[in-house]
Amino acid sequence: MTPPTPSTPGTRLDPWFGAYAMRAHNMRASEVRALFAVVNRPEVVSLAGGMPYLEGLPLESIAASMERLIATHGTTALQYGSGQGHEALREQILEVMKLEGIDAHPDDVVVTTGSQQALDLVTRIFIDPGDVIVAEAPSYVGALGVFRSYQADVVHVPLDEHGLIPEALEETLTSLAAQGRRVKLLYTIPNFHNPAGVTLSLERRPRILEIARRHGVLVVEDNPYGLLGFGSEPLEAMRATDGDGVLYLGSFSKTFAPGFRVGWVVAPHAVREKLVLASESAILCPSNASQMAISTYLETSDWKAQIKAFQVLYRERRDAMVGALAEHMPDASWTVPDGGFYTWVRLPEGLDSKSMLPRAVTGRVAYVPGTAFFADGTGGDHMRLSYCFPTPDRIREGVRRLASVVNAERELVEIFGTTAHLDDVTDTDNPGPDLV
Amino acid sequence: MTPPTPSTPGTRLDPWFGAYAMRAHNMRASEVRALFAVVNRPEVVSLAGGMPYLEGLPLESIAASMERLIATHGTTALQYGSGQGHEALREQILEVMKLEGIDAHPDDVVVTTGSQQALDLVTRIFIDPGDVIVAEAPSYVGALGVFRSYQADVVHVPLDEHGLIPEALEETLTSLAAQGRRVKLLYTIPNFHNPAGVTLSLERRPRILEIARRHGVLVVEDNPYGLLGFGSEPLEAMRATDGDGVLYLGSFSKTFAPGFRVGWVVAPHAVREKLVLASESAILCPSNASQMAISTYLETSDWKAQIKAFQVLYRERRDAMVGALAEHMPDASWTVPDGGFYTWVRLPEGLDSKSMLPRAVTGRVAYVPGTAFFADGTGGDHMRLSYCFPTPDRIREGVRRLASVVNAERELVEIFGTTAHLDDVTDTDNPGPDLV
Numbered sequence: 001m002t003p004p005t006p007s008t009p010g011t012r013l014d015p016w017f018g019a020y021a022m023r024a025h026n027m028r029a030s031e032v033r034a035l036f037a038v039v040n041r042p043e044v045v046s047l048a049g050g051m052p053y054l055e056g057l058p059l060e061s062i063a064a065s066m067e068r069l070i071a072t073h074g075t076t077a078l079q080y081g082s083g084q085g086h087e088a089l090r091e092q093i094l095e096v097m098k099l100e101g102i103d104a105h106p107d108d109v110v111v112t113t114g115s116q117q118a119l120d121l122v123t124r125i126f127i128d129p130g131d132v133i134v135a136e137a138p139s140y141v142g143a144l145g146v147f148r149s150y151q152a153d154v155v156h157v158p159l160d161e162h163g164l165i166p167e168a169l170e171e172t173l174t175s176l177a178a179q180g181r182r183v184k185l186l187y188t189i190p191n192f193h194n195p196a197g198v199t200l201s202l203e204r205r206p207r208i209l210e211i212a213r214r215h216g217v218l219v220v221e222d223n224p225y226g227l228l229g230f231g232s233e234p235l236e237a238m239r240a241t242d243g244d245g246v247l248y249l250g251s252f253s254k255t256f257a258p259g260f261r262v263g264w265v266v267a268p269h270a271v272r273e274k275l276v277l278a279s280e281s282a283i284l285c286p287s288n289a290s291q292m293a294i295s296t297y298l299e300t301s302d303w304k305a306q307i308k309a310f311q312v313l314y315r316e317r318r319d320a321m322v323g324a325l326a327e328h329m330p331d332a333s334w335t336v337p338d339g340g341f342y343t344w345v346r347l348p349e350g351l352d353s354k355s356m357l358p359r360a361v362t363g364r365v366a367y368v369p370g371t372a373f374f375a376d377g378t379g380g381d382h383m384r385l386s387y388c389f390p391t392p393d394r395i396r397e398g399v400r401r402l403a404s405v406v407n408a409e410r411e412l413v414e415i416f417g418t419t420a421h422l423d424d425v426t427d428t429d430n431p432g433p434d435l436v
Numbered sequence: 437m438t439p440p441t442p443s444t445p446g447t448r449l450d451p452w453f454g455a456y457a458m459r460a461h462n463m464r465a466s467e468v469r470a471l472f473a474v475v476n477r478p479e480v481v482s483l484a485g486g487m488p489y490l491e492g493l494p495l496e497s498i499a500a501s502m503e504r505l506i507a508t509h510g511t512t513a514l515q516y517g518s519g520q521g522h523e524a525l526r527e528q529i530l531e532v533m534k535l536e537g538i539d540a541h542p543d544d545v546v547v548t549t550g551s552q553q554a555l556d557l558v559t560r561i562f563i564d565p566g567d568v569i570v571a572e573a574p575s576y577v578g579a580l581g582v583f584r585s586y587q588a589d590v591v592h593v594p595l596d597e598h599g600l601i602p603e604a605l606e607e608t609l610t611s612l613a614a615q616g617r618r619v620k621l622l623y624t625i626p627n628f629h630n631p632a633g634v635t636l637s638l639e640r641r642p643r644i645l646e647i648a649r650r651h652g653v654l655v656v657e658d659n660p661y662g663l664l665g666f667g668s669e670p671l672e673a674m675r676a677t678d679g680d681g682v683l684y685l686g687s688f689s690k691t692f693a694p695g696f697r698v699g700w701v702v703a704p705h706a707v708r709e710k711l712v713l714a715s716e717s718a719i720l721c722p723s724n725a726s727q728m729a730i731s732t733y734l735e736t737s738d739w740k741a742q743i744k745a746f747q748v749l750y751r752e753r754r755d756a757m758v759g760a761l762a763e764h765m766p767d768a769s770w771t772v773p774d775g776g777f778y779t780w781v782r783l784p785e786g787l788d789s790k791s792m793l794p795r796a797v798t799g800r801v802a803y804v805p806g807t808a809f810f811a812d813g814t815g816g817d818h819m820r821l822s823y824c825f826p827t828p829d830r831i832r833e834g835v836r837r838l839a840s841v842v843n844a845e846r847e848l849v850e851i852f853g854t855t856a857h858l859d860d861v862t863d864t865d866n867p868g869p870d871l872v
Contacts, residue, residue: 014706015680016562016654019620021586024561027713054511062514063506070499075490078498078693113549113697116720125460126452142720149717150457184455218452244451257514259724261549270450277463281585282718284552284578288695290723 045398085111101240115263138373154375163200192340195384229339260290320392324399341388481834521547537676551699574809590811599636628776631820665775696726756828760835
């Protein structure tokens with residue numbers, strides 16, 4: 001067997017084409033990615049991204065506390081740290097999770113480089129090629145990308161306005177068991193779902209846990225938005241009632257700031273040990289500077305008041321979004337989220353969000369096509385609209401533009417019967433960090 | 437096929453034992469790890485870790501520039517960023533690499549969460565289970581851990597005082613080809629090798645590159661220490677003369693500070709695209725706050741003067757180390773590094789660095805046993821001593837204590853013929869971030 005050489009056939013453009021691992025063939029840039037290169041231009045209203053609105057943060061005071069941190073604890077903040085994460089921060093994370101009824105120990109927490117790294121580590125330690133991960137239909141594009149990169153098979157289970165449907169989960173797991181498939185994980189976003197905007201009802205939570213337990217499936221509870229509800233108190237996390245069967249993923253990216261890249265995972269003891277080893281292999285240790293910056297913020301700021309301010313801000317934007325949808329796109333339908341960043345819009349009959357996207361970008365508005373949120377390429381009848389980053393006025397303007405694009409598209413459909421389709425590469429191919 | 441359940445046999449302690457991926461079975465804590473939990477106690481002189489000495493940094497001015505950064509660019513620094521890395525920083529990285537003769541484009545650079553993440557990503561995109569990675573004997577423990585976690589087979593090639601031996605590399609690659617083995621990567625640390633303390637001569641560099649090219653093997657040039665030489669100008673990097681056949685890994689961890697977790701990889705175009713996709717899957721994007729902090733440091737500080745100051749500091753410590761070895765351990769032999777953090781010590785005949793370690797820690801001195809740096813469990817006749825972190829006085833005291841331990845050990849060997857051995861788990865099992 002001859003090893004590949006730069007002169008071996010493969011592609012002229014990539015002399016190492018023949019040398020990649022199998023899993024690398026599952027890593028592809030999404031076809032919508034090129035379009036998103038332009039959505040950050042000021043003339044485009046982007047309803048695509050999941051970037052939090054940071055202008056509400058007390059930047060002056062964060063800046064001053066960063067200075068004190070480096071000046072007084074610089075030799076720690078700038079040094080290597082623990083693979084599991086900074087202990088003081090892990091203790092503070094317990095305080096954050098208490099708001100959702102989670103009672104844990106600092107040893108149960110592994111700090112990660114954003115919760116994306118937690119997804120990567122969990123998939124790394126559990127998934128062999130061909131293993132099944134069950135996820136909602138639709139599901140978070142960044143998770144689907146990780147699952148694909150480890151060659152998992154994602155099987156979707158429907159959700160409705162109360163979240164993942166227990167009966168459908170039961171049926172899916174029973175059917176997969178009958179096929180002899182190995183189901184390792186149930187990946188779920190119970191609160192203010194990305195992209196669906198729905199929340200798993202409290203009544204369903206114990207039922208989902210019971211079904212997963214009975215089928216021997218570990219639940220991955222991904223909860224970046226749980227504290228960003230617009231109504232009453234935070235809902236009790238699934239992890240709060242099941243310490244052995246749930247891996248809980250949290251993040252400071254939406255409730256504080258994503259630029260430090262700090263998330264965490266809470267795991268049963270033995271799993272946690274594997275996660276720490278996997279994380280050390282991946283990055284040695286998370287950034288002490290980032291972790292101590294967040295620890296300082298939690299210690300010196302009224303972070304709960306900041307979260308309440310974000311709730312008010314995002315609620316106003318959600319109202320702007322659903323108000324504009326009612327005014328300008330009465331033939332579409334959408335979810336009305338009780339928190340979080342996203343609404344999930346069903347387009348009028350016959351339209352395809354993926355083929356329409358280039359025309360939307362030309363019309364100076366961007367969204368994420370529904371196809372991004374399904375492992376099987378379906379979802380073209382939906383789109384995700386995010387209201388987190390643009391101001392209410394920009395949101396209204398964006399929806400106005402979107403309505404024009406939709407109306408023009410309907411005329412096309414009426415004349416030609418269908419619209420042009422982009423090729424059929426699924427959009428869970430990596431769309432880049434703009435679409436979180 | 438029944439999926440594993442919490443009640444399925446496996447281990448009582450880990451209900452998910454049966455659910456792990458194959459690769460997770462290769463993730464184990466090193467048996468020396470428990471010992472290292474105590475080496476950070478003040479009474480122990482640790483000659484084990486690779487932590488840079490940060491007290492030499494201008495912390496006040498770094499603190500002030502962090503404050504300005506957050507106050508004036510906070511909404512960027514605290515936001516999501518590009519998967520490939522902050523563009524201004526990638527341009528500055530080119531200036532750093534110019535010191536080693538590398539002429540590249542900002543598009544060629546991928547910023548990573550420390551160069552450990554670069555190692556992880558490179559292994560992820562190239563290695564299928566059973567693929568071969570050729571590495572020096574000895575090699576960096578953190579790289580061996582990553583390689584193992586992706587189920588690579590590491591084949592060692594000897595080095596001498598001039599670095600990796602070209603004839604031995606040729607012979608090994610020829611022999612592996614004859615066995616039909618798939619060799620994907622040559623992993624090498626040309627400058628101030630960790631742990632061997634030697635440097636690949638300029639004369640050998642083109643020969644190594646030619647051999648790798650002829651065998652179709654991609655060279656991974658890991659160079660965290662290249663600017664920390666004690667003598668003349670930095671040596672020309674292998675990447676400087678071979679843009680298609682070399683992946684170059686750089687880091688700010690040793691020349692500035694590891695706490696921001698910023699490293700980088702320079703790769704041929706098509707490989708770079710895969711690396712960006714893999715990194716986005718792993719962490720979405722590296723920390724903007726960390727990258728901009730380093731960018732600000734490079735822009736506002738005399739970073740070249742700081743590196744020169746580190747060279748003087750570490751040279752003094754190297755002198756303290758080799759002076760103390762000559763005085764107290766005349767029966768051992770060691771390399772005298774021209775830069776970097778480490779010397780590689782051969783113990784007097786009959787001693788085993790791994791079995792001696794518990795007694796050394798009892799004697800209040802720590803080192804890393806040579807076995808950590810070999811994939812095959814050999815290397816017990818060597819140990820790595822690092823002189824980067826302790827002051828010269830502490831280094832001398834540490835070597836004095838080590839000499840006492842060695843002398844006591846020799847008496848044991850003379851009486852009993854051998855010393856007790858720990859079990860034979862290899863030390864490339866994850867030893868934790870303390871041993872970088």
